[in-house]
Each structure stands twice: as structure tokens, then as C-alpha cells.
Amino acid sequence: MTWYFDKKTLGFPNSDASGERTLLIPDPDWVYDPESPEDTTPPLVRISNPHCKLPAEEHLIELSDDEYEYLFEGITRGLRAVLDDNERPILISAPQALALTKESVEANRLLAYAHPITGTDRLFSEVLRMQVMGEPEWEAIRDKAIERFHEIQGQLPWPEETTRKK
The missing domain is CATH 1.10.287 (Helix Hairpins)
Structure with a gap:
């Protein structure tokens, strides 16, 4: 699972809940050749996931598990996650x-x-x-x-x- 920080909503979408952006599927154009001694398993191709609900990539910052845990714990303690000058999420005191x-x-x-x-x-x-x-x-x-x-x-x-x- 991949956690993200959404620059627009300041939320934390993840790939488990929203779906991965791409999927690996067997190549639909592959044709089995009974004459070939090669593997009979079709190669995998990467396609766009039509069911992915992640926001646009330009709104997301990928987080490590440690970054997500740090930010989420800070929010549960009443802090607020915002972006710093380098476009990375940081914690600040929440306004009144x-x-x-x-x-x-x-x-x-x-x-x-x-x-x-x-x-x-x-x-x-x-x-x-x-x-x-x-x-x-x-x-x-x-x-x-x-x-x-x-x-x-x-x-x-x-x-x-x-x-x-x-």
C-alpha cells in the first residue's frame, strides 16, 4: 500500500482504498504458439486502472510509512499538516x-x-x-x-x- 499527502485537501489517500493507478494483466494480443518450446504463459502488460480513485498525480506527494505515521500521529494530537516551502508536508500548531x-x-x-x-x-x-x-x-x-x-x-x-x- 502506498500513502499519499493530497496538496489540495491536505488528506491522506492511499492505494488500497483508492486503487493502484495501473494494473498488470496478461497481454491480450499474445497468441499461444504450440510449436514454440518457450513458456506458455502470456507476458504481462501494464494498463491504466479504470477504477482508480486517486486524485490527479500533481496533487499528490508519495509518503513513506514512517512519514505517514508521523503526520497522522501529529494530527491526532491536534496538530495540522501543511506544505512547507519545498512542497513537503509538515506539522504545525492548529489555529484556534x-x-x-x-x-x-x-x-x-x-x-x-x-x-x-x-x-x-x-x-x-x-x-x-x-x-x-x-x-x-x-x-x-x-x-x-x-x-x-x-x-x-x-x-x-x-x-x-x-x-x-x-
Whole structure:
């Protein structure tokens, strides 16, 4: 898996969740020659992955595992990842929080839903895949996804819900 830093969103897409940019497939133009003593395995060719969801390459900076862990840990401690003068991600103190708006809460919820490890999007996708493939026990994953969806909404309440609780 390859981690990236997205210059545009300041997020951390990865190749496992978004797909690799290219795939190796057997050469569709290869023809087996029964007369040839050569290997009967077709050579592999690299093609563009039509299902890749990574942002444009010019928006991404490839990170080592150590760089990703350092940045992610800093963010969990309240720091902010930004680009330095050399276009490399660094951590800085986060600015004071602005008043929350519905738009900012919705944006944060969407990020939380899409998180590759703790989000709900991958769970709902798995449920759909299992249903389409006729696999059993998709209901348990659906219930887990719904539970996590409600947890995220509870962690990121609408602004007026926050002010009403006081």
C-alpha cells in the first residue's frame, strides 16, 4: 500500500482504498504458439486502472510509512499538516477553532465516513457487494455500518445541537 499527502485537501489517500493507478494483466494480443518450446504463459502488460480513485498525480506527494505515521500521529494530537516551502508536508500548531457551520460539520462527517479504517463507506460498499454476490451474513455488516454512521453523527453534531445542550 502506498500513502499519499493530497496538496489540495491536505488528506491522506492511499492505494488500497483508492486503487493502484495501473494494473498488470496478461497481454491480450499474445497468441499461444504450440510449436514454440518457450513458456506458455502470456507476458504481462501494464494498463491504466479504470477504477482508480486517486486524485490527479500533481496533487499528490508519495509518503513513506514512517512519514505517514508521523503526520497522522501529529494530527491526532491536534496538530495540522501543511506544505512547507519545498512542497513537503509538515506539522504545525492548529489555529484556534472557528465557529462550526453546518457546511463544516457536513464536510467533517463526509471525511469521517470515507476514512479507510474507521469510516462507514467501506462497510456499506461491502454490504452492497455481498448482496449482489448473494453472500450470506451481510446483515451483520450492515448493522455495524449503521451503528458507526450514528456514532460519527454523535461525534460531529450539528452546530445548533451543540448550543442547545449547554
